Amino acid sequence: MSQLERKTAGVPTLKRLPLYLRLLRKMKENGEEYASGTVVAKELGLDPIVVRKDLAITGAVGRPRLGFPMDEIIEAIEEFLGWTNTSDAFLVGVGSLGHALLGYQGFEQHGLRFAAAFDSDPDVIGKTVHGKTVLNIDQMPELAKRMHVRIGILTVTASVAQDVANAMIEGGIRAIWNFTPTTLDVPDHVILQREELASSLAVLSHRLLIESSRQP
Template sequence: MSQLERKTAGVPTLKRLPLYLRLLRKMKENGEEYASGTVVAKELGLDPIVVRKDLAITGAVGRPRLGFQMDEIIEAIEEFLGWSNTSEAFLVGVGSLGRALLGYQGFEQHGMRIAAAFDKDPAIIGTKVHGKTILDIEKMPGLAKRMHVQIGILTVTASVAQGVADAMIAGGIRAIWNFTPTNLTVPSHVILQREELASSLAVLSHRLLIEDSLAPKA
């Protein structure tokens, strides 16, 4: 699949593909050899047409009356998402959220491994968190260059986020996963993905409010 074709996937499709992958892996563990778009749609409560279009964009080809061969469709999704080869990432900011991300074991299933973590607090530098020794942030740009690290995870306070992002870019990092509430300014060649935790909470809270308003009164 060409890079141009890979770019044609919209954000909604990219967000659904990991859901399919998780389900397909589970089906494979249960001994299933084939999976149809209809079955996947039913299990996830999605429109079958949407699922078929999403799976088709990966380049996988289904078999009549059988669907997609399990190993083939899993491999196609992983390759499409860039998860077939593990990429190393640097995490900067070892506070509560940073520690939680360091402890998450699922990243490698999604093609990413946190190779090192950095902080500026002398009380944290040199300590170990989930088996990783926390390094001085001053070492981050040079180490990123030597290791050719492409991904940076930003979990610092808002006041220093832009400066740390600039240091990441100086080290050759080309993709920043931003967990801060700061709107970063980055060059056009740098990919920026911001996690809007407050926005997700707003959606959750509003949906809960609506459900409460529709619930029968006691």
């Protein structure tokens, strides 16, 4: 049943949902009982219509004149994103970026927990980083299988990215969050999410260029 009622949202909508969630949690802390799409939109500088449509897709129902009941709407978004049950993830590559991600506490609020961290460097293996002991990467596939970990986070150097990705897939990992500048080749059933800083920078640079040429 849940496989039918689940709507498939567009990427822009999905990217906005965490913003709503963060704001709503803050509003709840302030003791607010209801949240209307209008105030959420105003707070985030978005169009109210967009917010309403985004919230609608989660299945939450609001009440006219009041808005959405706070607990309901938060629950609906979390449910929609699959953030109600935190899922375990393996992080591979404890370089500076890996360090940074391991140290970011916010992930647990988003349904993600670092079950373990791995590296291939003997100098790093055994060290404790932000409370996690770094394990040998050789153990990763086996552990992934045993713990049924579905999410892998790739923060290794580009040259070994494909090999590590293969190892992840061998371990049964179904989604890879790729922070390396590498185009990975994976089977169809594996979800690939690329986090490309260069792409973001490209958008920024281009916009800066356009702006500059408009009013130098």
